[in-house]
Amino acid sequence: MKPVDDIQEAARILESGRLVAFPTETVYGLGGDAENPAAVASIFALKNRPADHPLIVHVAPEADIGYWAAHVPDEAVSLMKAFWPGPLTLILKRAAHIPPDVAGGQDSVGLRCPSHPVAQALLRAFRQGKGGVAAPSANRFGHVSPTTAQHVRDEFGEDARLGMILDGGQSEVGIESTILDLSRVDSVGPVLLRPGKIGASQIADVIGVMPKAPDGTAPRASGTLASHYAPGTPVAIVPSKRLFQTLELLENHHRKVALLHFSLLPAERKIALAGEVSLYCSPDIYAHQLYVALRNLDMVGADVLIVEETPQGETWKGVNDRLRRAAYNGQGVVERLIASE
Ligand code: TXA
Ligand code: MG
Secondary structure, eight states: OOOHHHHHHHHHHHHTTOEEEEOOSSSOEEEEETTOHHHHHHHHHHHTOOTTSOOEEEOOTTOOHHHHBSOOOHHHHHHHHHHOSSSEEEEEEBOTTSOGGGGTTOSEEEEEOOOOHHHHHHHHHGGGGTSOEEOOBSSOTTSOOOOSHHHHHHHHTTOTTEEEEOOOOSOSSOSOOEEEEOTTTTTTOOEEEEOOSSOHHHHHHHHSSOOBOOOTTSOOOGGGSSSOSOOSSOEEEEOHHHHHHHHHHHHHTTOOEEEEEOSOOOTTSOOOOSEEEEOOSSHHHHHHHHHHHHHHHHTTOOSEEEEEOOOOSGGGHHHHHHHHHHTGGGTTHHHHHHHOO
């Protein structure tokens, strides 16, 4: 637990309009006062994020959601009861007095109550628990989200715009929150904008309706861009049955390979790898370590980061979504690396 002094100082920094990075159970957030347009503008500037991409507003467990939302549908009440505090973000119609900047100009607001004790202490200290902390993941736009305080330092160095980094250890969940759009629930129904640890069927168990996939009219969400959460090294996802053969081909072409896998590699022939991380093949454990693994493997100077394809199925949806986006820019990289020297 953080010393009370650190939390109080962080709250004062937020109240003065400056930024604080803080741990949540999903990933670290880059926080600023959600109702202070200058603070919100500096989040966008520091992250280098387009100003029309909305930010999630983090609130204390005792917060009055009716203050932030113009309308709180029954589905939201049930889901908050079931999953808050925790890794679920709800998009609701924004109350008229909340500045639109935090929502990237949209008429909605994304709300989340994190379960991490340091995040909760900060939210309770900031404006006596009555404020909201706007916080995207504390990484530069499009890059891999941070799950440790050191990752945040790696992203922003000593940038003076970041007043303080609260260290709360490694984030437990490891991938960003599930985002459910309820802003049009009466006309369109619930829409799942971003998969996460809380799956669609868990949501359906609570509200009795399976959330839909987003269509063209769904609100924009930056985590839903085709390329996101991407390391600098090109990423290629390779099915288990072709994994060893692919590694051999790349080795024969003298390529430097970083590998993220869960299967055992054949012991009889050792492949030289620039970096290797083996993760346990369970969605929660894999998600917990995923961004640490991608960041570490990105630093070994490989030509390609090969990721063994993970299982399909509902419980893997959050992980598979992040892997697909990480691999978007790397399409065709293996073929290119073995076609030429
Ligand atoms: O787990 C998380 O959600 C982390 C931690 C820090 O809480 N935050 C996070 O923030 O992932 P960010 O900004 O990297 O992703 C927030 C996503 C974006 O895709 C954004 O577009 C969407 O939430 N979002 C936020 N408010 C929205 C709104 N009003 N309408 C539609 N999408 C919204
Ligand atoms: Mg992000």
